[in-house]
Each structure stands twice: as C-alpha cells, then as structure tokens.
Amino acid sequence: GESVGLHLPTLSVQEGDNSIINCAYSNSASDYFIWYKQESGKGPQFIIDIRSNMDKRQGQRVTVLLNKTVKHLSLQIAATQPGDSAVYFCAENGGGSNYKLTFGKGTLLTVNP
Amino acid sequence: DAGITQSPRHKVTETGTPVTLRCHQTENHRYMYWYRQDPGHGLRLIHYSYGVKDTDKGEVSDGYSVSRSKTEDFLLTLESATSSQTSVYFCAISESLDTDTQYFGPGTRLTVL
Numbered sequence: 001g002e003s004v005g006l007h008l009p010t011l012s013v014q015e016g017d018n019s020i021i022n023c024a025y026s027n028s029a030s031d032y033f034i035w036y037k038q039e040s041g042k043g044p045q046f047i048i049d050i051r052s053n054m055d056k057r058q059g060q061r062v063t064v065l066l067n068k069t070v071k072h073l074s075l076q077i078a079a080t081q082p083g084d085s086a087v088y089f090c091a092e093n094g095g096g097s098n099y100k101l102t103f104g105k106g107t108l109l110t111v112n113p
Numbered sequence: 114d115a116g117i118t119q120s121p122r123h124k125v126t127e128t129g130t131p132v133t134l135r136c137h138q139t140e141n142h143r144y145m146y147w148y149r150q151d152p153g154h155g156l157r158l159i160h161y162s163y164g165v166k167d168t169d170k171g172e173v174s175d176g177y178s179v180s181r182s183k184t185e186d187f188l189l190t191l192e193s194a195t196s197s198q199t200s201v202y203f204c205a206i207s208e209s210l211d212t213d214t215q216y217f218g219p220g221t222r223l224t225v226l
Contacts, residue, residue: 044203044217050142103157
C-alpha cells in the first residue's frame with residue numbers, strides 16, 4: 001500500500017544551526033500534509049501544515065516545503081535549540097477522507113549544545 | 114494537549130483480561146480517533162468516531178471495540194488483552210472534515226503480561 005516515509009531516521013545538529021527533516025510521500029492524491037513533533041513520553045504535537053495548492057508555508061522558526069513533482073515534503077527549523085530535540089514525523093491525508101491520515105515512522109532530531 | 118486527557122496514563126494487565134481506555138476532550142470536536150504507536154511503525158488507526166454513537170474501523174481494529182455515548186468521551190476496549198496489544202495508545206480529535214488537523218492526547222502506555 002502507499003505510505004509516508006522519511007529519508008533519514010536520525011539527525012544530529014549543533015545548537016544554532018538550521019535543521020532539515022525530509023519526508024517522501026507516495027500517494028499522489030494527497031492534498032494535505034502535517035508535521036508533528038513528539039517528545040519522549042508525550043503525545044504528538046502539531047507543528048505546521050500545508051495544502052497541495054501551496055509550495056511553502058512558514059511558521060515561527062519553521063518552514064514546510066512541498067514539492068509535488070517529486071512527492072517530497074521537508075521541514076526546516078531555523079536556529080535549532082535543545083528544546084527542538086524530538087522525533088518529527090509527517091502525515092498525509094491520501095486525498096480522500098480527511099480523517100484517515102497516514103503517518104511516517106519519524107526522524108529523531110538531536111541538538112547538541 | 115488541546116484539551117484532551119487520557120486515562121489511565123499507564124496500565125499493566127494480564128493476558129485475557131478486558132481493558133478500557135478513556136479519552137476525554139473539552140474542545141467539543143466532532144471527530145475522535147484511537148491510534149496505537151509501536152517501534153518501527155507509524156501511528157496506526159484503530160477506530161474513529163464521526164459523532165455520538167457513530168464509529169468505524171481503522172486499519173488495525175481486530176481485538177478492539179469502541180464506544181462514544183457523548184461528544185466528549187471516546188472509549189477503547191480491549192475485549193481480551195493479548196501481549197501483541199502492548200503499545201502506547203493515543204487519542205486524537207479533529208474539528209471537522211474541513212479542518213484536517215488532528216490534535217493528540219498525552220497517551221496511555223499499556224503493558225499486557
């Protein structure tokens with residue numbers, strides 16, 4: 001079946017650097033994507049979302065880029081801080097019922113002081 | 114956690130016993146979901162609800178049942194717990210089909226011995 005995946009399972013960065021977390025999706029019908037952050041022992045926390053009619057969306061220190069041509073999604077975190085250390089995963093809606101999201105397995109981001 | 118609580122937060126039980134997990138929301142959102150999260154897998158949908166007394170199966174519904182007698186509560190029951198149901202269970206809510214974003218509760222860690 002179609003699924004959402006991530007290129008890198010782990011990412012280690014220095015405090016203050018920018019981080020880029022990638023996600024490949026295979027369902028070309030998906031028209032809505034979400035990035036979540038999950039800290040150890042906690043539930044997933046919504047970070048930012050993007051619809052397929054957009055290529056880029058910015059939030060506070062985060063930017064999501066969507067490349068529909070190659071079915072690729074990325075999350076950029078500016079000036080990464082130790083509090084950004086967590087697992088990040090993306091989700092897609094498959095273009096159908098919006099309540100049936102498909103989630104990626106996640107990338108562990110570690111920020112070194 | 115977007116006004117979502119889950120109880121209990123931790124539970125250890127024995128194989129063959131019934132277990133009920135509770136999700137309570139204060140957001141008055143129509144849609145509620147139960148997921149399980151296991152190493153090596155993304156979040157997987159067990160059951161979801163699209164209104165009071167309206168529920169449907171997700172991708173991993175075998176061995177689970179749900180009930181929703183009022184908007185704010187969504188119960189997940191493991192009819193006869195098995196070791197394969199050891200997992201972390203998350204409840205999520207979303208407002209409507211036009212608002213795709215799902216917000217998650219803090220999770221329940223269930224261990225079946």
